[in-house]
Amino acid sequence: MSFQKEKMVGKTVTSRRIPSSFRDPSGFLFFREGSIYRQVNTVYKEDYDRLMSCGLYEALVDTRVLIPHQEVDVESVKSDEAYKVIEPEPVPCISYPYEWCFSQLKDAALATLKIQKISLDHGMSLKDCSAYNIQFRKGRPLFIDTLSFEKYREGEPWVAYRQFCQHFLAPLALMSCKDIRLNQLLRVHIDGVPLDLASSLLPFRTRFVFSLLSHIHLHAKSQKYYAGKTVDTSTHRMAHRSFLGLIDSLESAVKKLTWEPQGTEWAEYYKDTSYSPNALRHKRELASELLDRVNAKIVWDLGANVGMFSRIAAGKGIATVSFDIDPAAVEKNYLECVRRGETNILPLVFDLTNPSPNIGWENQERMSLLERGPADTVLALALIHHLAIANNLPLERIASFLGRICSSLIIEFVPKSDSQVERLLSTREDIFPEYTQEAFESEFGRYFSIQSSVRIRDSERTLYLMRKRET
Amino acid sequence: MKSLGHLITLGILVTFLYFVSVGEAYAYLDPGTGSYMFQLAIALLAGGFFAIKLYWRRIKAFFGSVLSKRKNGGKNSD
Numbered sequence: 214m215s216f217q218k219e220k221m222v223g224k225t226v227t228s229r230r231i232p233s234s235f236r237d238p239s240g241f242l243f244f245r246e247g248s249i250y251r252q253v254n255t256v257y258k259e260d261y262d263r264l265m266s267c268g269l270y271e272a273l274v275d276t277r278v279l280i281p282h283q284e285v286d287v288e289s290v291k292s293d294e295a296y297k298v299i300e301p302e303p304v305p306c307i308s309y310p311y312e313w314c315f316s317q318l319k320d321a322a323l324a325t326l327k328i329q330k331i332s333l334d335h336g337m338s339l340k341d342c343s344a345y346n347i348q349f350r351k352g353r354p355l356f357i358d359t360l361s362f363e364k365y366r367e368g369e370p371w372v373a374y375r376q377f378c379q380h381f382l383a384p385l386a387l388m389s390c391k392d393i394r395l396n397q398l399l400r401v402h403i404d405g406v407p408l409d410l411a412s413s414l415l416p417f418r419t420r421f422v423f424s425l426l427s428h429i430h431l432h433a434k435s436q437k438y439y440a441g442k443t444v445d446t447s448t449h450r451m452a453h454r455s456f457l458g459l460i461d462s463l464e465s466a467v468k469k470l471t472w473e474p475q476g477t478e479w480a481e482y483y484k485d486t487s488y489s490p491n492a493l494r495h496k497r498e499l500a501s502e503l504l505d506r507v508n509a510k511i512v513w514d515l516g517a518n519v520g521m522f523s524r525i526a527a528g529k530g531i532a533t534v535s536f537d538i539d540p541a542a543v544e545k546n547y548l549e550c551v552r553r554g555e556t557n558i559l560p561l562v563f564d565l566t567n568p569s570p571n572i573g574w575e576n577q578e579r580m581s582l583l584e585r586g587p588a589d590t591v592l593a594l595a596l597i598h599h600l601a602i603a604n605n606l607p608l609e610r611i612a613s614f615l616g617r618i619c620s621s622l623i624i625e626f627v628p629k630s631d632s633q634v635e636r637l638l639s640t641r642e643d644i645f646p647e648y649t650q651e652a653f654e655s656e657f658g659r660y661f662s663i664q665s666s667v668r669i670r671d672s673e674r675t676l677y678l679m680r681k682r683e684t
Numbered sequence: 685m686k687s688l689g690h691l692i693t694l695g696i697l698v699t700f701l702y703f704v705s706v707g708e709a710y711a712y713l714d715p716g717t718g719s720y721m722f723q724l725a726i727a728l729l730a731g732g733f734f735a736i737k738l739y740w741r742r743i744k745a746f747f748g749s750v751l752s753k754r755k756n757g758g759k760n761s762d
Contacts, residue, residue, distance in 0.1 A: 370727065375719035408715070427726050435725075436718030444717050449724050455731030459723065462730035 232577035269335035322381035351556035368450035379405025408433035424466030474544035509590035516596035520546040527557035591619035616660035
């Protein structure tokens, strides 16, 4: 899940452009021998020099909202267009807006507006505020596209206004006012939620909230009214104060949007679970010991809920991605990260039975989950019964999938006699005669060698450490 | 002033359209022009609010400092 994954898996790579980096004529990203670089094209020379010399770069890096970089002497992929080559600091885990919880998207939106305000103070402006320009690093949103700044020209409107509304305000409003799951619209609409769609989905009451009435509903109407019409833009000017007012208005609109993570099934999991305090304590101790044994650098915690076990990994300094299907659990996890100032956990909303695919132009702009792997270690705790029984996934297919995304696996087997599995089976026919501990060991044994298995005290469950077999 | 009048007219027109027209959207048409024109109108309004907000903050800060001076003065005289 890293820009530098090719380095990690030890492949030798010559220079090649990153497939998602092609829209901006100002430059592009490329790999060269395991590291990532950004070429600054000659056409962007003036704005790049301005960014670096006017104090904006230092101001943004000092505020920790822009990725720091170094100018390097590296041969580019298209050297005839190159002005400079820069090496941005690595981002350990790449994630996308449709994988973020509400507060992650909100913080990303506020970070973007903060960057725009600081830019205006330095006589520059964001020409691109795609949500994909934000990545989470060390627990906080970070703007990663160094070439998105241009000189602010007095009188010109904000070229990225529509993009901000589509990428941030519309999905946040839908998540806050309609349904938290509507951030998934970003997976379908790669350039943000179309405003006419957002307007039609938002409840009628949002028409009485001035910020949403204006930036979404009336904005959408205006788009429709002017569709196909030609307008002479040279006669219109937008005063600097109006520009500041617009940013202030968007900031206030975003800040007013809230969502309380409650009432979903999994966010209350640890309050309503079959573990005794003794069993939970033992499971935590075992997980910690096994993590020490595998010496992981990157852990993916699948079905992490609010991140109880992710925190054990993160506490050891391991970069941990904390996946869960429940937006409320992920929201609680993220808010806890922010509250505690945790830097090693990235909580993400993820449906393991339908993980993020490759999307965008040529199916190459945004990476699938598999493409962002493999992780060193996968934690799959209290997960197997949900996949095998609630989702009818054969054990062999689960083992095969996990074998593709990690080299070490810490997995908990939950037998049919466990109260949680009994609950799952209470509303469905037991068509899972193969779901036994023997079959589990046999199927997983095809892809992994079992290093250890320990029964968790006061429970029916067993915790395994497995290593992927060499193929 | 001409452009201000144009923007106000635009604002009224868009508001009017909002309340009277309901229909399907044409997503395949470029929404950029509508966004551009709308931004000019809403930014004009937002700019006005922003100016009022700034002045209001200054007024509050002024009276805040006057009151705190009086309080401090009162305390000192005790």
